[in-house]
Amino acid sequence: MMLEARNITINYGSRAAVADVSLTAEPKDVIAIIGPNGAGKSTLLRALNGSVPLASGEVMLDDRAINSYSRRAVAQRIAVVAQEAELRFPVTVTEFVLGGRFAWSNAWGWETERDVEIVRTTLRETELDGFADRLMNELSGGERQRAVLARALATEAKILLLDEPTANLDLAHQAMMLRLVRERCDRSETAAVVVTHDINLAAEFATRVMLLKNSRLIAVGSPRDVLTVDLLKEIFGLQVLVDAHPISGAPRVTPIHTQR
Numbered sequence: 008m009m010l011e012a013r014n015i016t017i018n019y020g021s022r023a024a025v026a027d028v029s030l031t032a033e034p035k036d037v038i039a040i041i042g043p044n045g046a047g048k049s050t051l052l053r054a055l056n057g058s059v060p061l062a063s064g065e066v067m068l069d070d071r072a073i074n075s076y077s078r079r080a081v082a083q084r085i086a087v088v089a090q091e092a093e094l095r096f097p098v099t100v101t102e103f104v105l106g107g108r109f110a111w112s113n114a115w116g117w118e119t120e121r122d123v124e125i126v127r128t129t130l131r132e133t134e135l136d137g138f139a140d141r142l143m144n145e146l147s148g149g150e151r152q153r154a155v156l157a158r159a160l161a162t163e164a165k166i167l168l169l170d171e172p173t174a175n176l177d178l179a180h181q182a183m184m185l186r187l188v189r190e191r192c193d194r195s196e197t198a199a200v201v202v203t204h205d206i207n208l209a210a211e212f213a214t215r216v217m218l219l220k221n222s223r224l225i226a227v228g229s230p231r232d233v234l235t236v237d238l239l240k241e242i243f244g245l246q247v248l249v250d251a252h253p254i255s256g257a258p259r260v261t262p263i264h265t266q267r
Contacts, residue, residue, distance in 0.1 A: 008034065008068070008069055008084060008165040008166060008196075008198070009031065009032065009033050009034075009067075009068075009069055009070070009198075010030075010031070010032045010055060010066070010067070010068055010085070010166050010198065010200075011029075011030070011031045011032070011066070011067040011068075012028060012029055012030040012031075012051070012054065012055060012064065012065075012066050012067075013029055013064050013065050013066075013067065014027050014028070014029050014063070014064040015027075015028055015029070015051075015054055015061050015063070015064030015065070015066065016028075016061065016062045016063045016064055017047075017050055017051075017054055017059055017060070017061055017062060018062040023062075023222050024047050024050040024222055025047040025050050025051050025054065025222050026047075026221075026222040026223050027063075027064070027223070027224075028047070028051060028219070028222075028223070028224045029064075029224070030051070030055070030200070030217065030227075032055075032166065032198040032199075032200055033198055034165070034192070034196035034197065034198055035192050035193055035196065035197075035198070035214070036192065036198040036199070036214050036215065037188065037189055037192055037198075037199045037201065037212055037213045037214050037215075038198075038199070038200045038201065038213060038214070038215045038216075038217060039201050039202075039203055039209035039212075039213035039215070039216045039217070039230075040052070040200065040201065040202045040203070040216075040217045040219060041203065041204070041206060041209060041216060041217070041218055041219070041242070042218060042219035042220050042225075042242060043220065043242065043243055046219040046220050046221065046222065047219055047222040047223075048202045048219055049170050049202055051219070052087075052168050052169075052170050052200060052202050054066060055085070055166075055168055055200060056073070056081055056085045056087060056166075056168060057073040057074055057076075057081060068081070068084060068085070068166075079110050082109070082110035082162070082164075083110045083111065083162070083164065084164055084165055084166055085164050085166040085167075085168060086107070086158075086159035086160075086162040086164035086166070086167050086168070087159065087168045087169075087170075088155050088156055088159045088167065088168070088169040088170060088172050089155065089170050097142045097143065097144055098142065098143055099139065099140050099141065099142055099143070100130070100135055100138045100139055100140070100141055100142075100143060100146070100154050100157075101126060101130070101139045101140065103143050103154055103158060104126045104129060104130060104135075104154060104157045104158045104161050105118055105122065105123070105126050105161070106158060107126075107157075107158035107159060107160075107161035107162045108122040108125065108126070108161055108162065110162065111162075111163075125161050125163065126157075126161055129157040129158075129160045129161045130157055132157070132160065132187055133153045133154070133156055133157040133160070133183075133184075133187065134153065134180075134183065135150070135153055135154060135157055138150060138154075147175070148174075148175035149175040149176045149177065149180060151175075152172065152173075152174060152175050152176060152184075153176070153180065153184065155172075156169075156172060156184055156187070156188075160187070160191060163195075164197075165195070165196065165197050165198065166197070166198050166199075166200075167188060167191070167192075167197060167198070167199040167200070168199075168200050169188065169199060169200070169201045169202065170202045171202055171203060171204065172184055172185070172188070172201060172203070173185065173203065173205060173208065181205070181208060182208075185201075185208055185211070185212040186212070188201070188212070189212050201213070206234060206239075206260045207259060207260055209230065209234075210230040210234055210252075210257040210258045210259065210260070211252070211255060211257050213230055214229070215227060215228060215229060215230075215233075216228065216229070216230050216233040216234060217233075218233060218238060218242050219242075220241070220242050225238065225241065225242060226238050230257060230258050231257075231258055234249060234258040234260060235249060236248075236249050239260065245262055245263075246262070246263045246265070247260050247261060247262050247263060248260070248261045248262075248263055249261075
């Protein structure tokens, strides 16, 4: 399954939030979108599942315009991990994650044995099996974020859109979350597009990196090609040191703080 944005522009009033940006996500891709606040990263991500109207360009899913699919069909193919779960009433972690199966539900809306087994598996993968009966509004921010990922994985969608998926997570769970995403992409012919502020995590897990600034695409390519001293200074206005991680060999970015 392939997701493609072709020269899309998104306007908020007279301002372009995303300006003439293109992106192609194919099976096994993990694409990290990096840029300063206000660069258009989250807006671009929302456009990829048809949630934001376009001023120009088009978003294609398997060579069909995304707005030609029903919302149910989109939900079967694309899962979204937002920064925070919005809960209007208390539900257990199991009920919340099971909600990720709604697009596949039968005419009666009842879950099947397979649905339940998928939920058990994703709770175990995200280290939430001990929280299955806890209410979502009783969880910490990091635990809730893991539940949001579990719900997305439970959809079995072939496209994952993740907006700051490691927010509120400790270092071990940050690595666990992105490892799960990368394994799902490699094992299940899935593609993931990830908005993140963590450049070093992106360098370890992404197959490609997109750099955005002022609503425009500045560069796209492998982490090694894109996470360079010159490009990062252009994007963030900050002097950095870029060397190779001693174990993985991935680019490692360290800000240089000079005393005045």
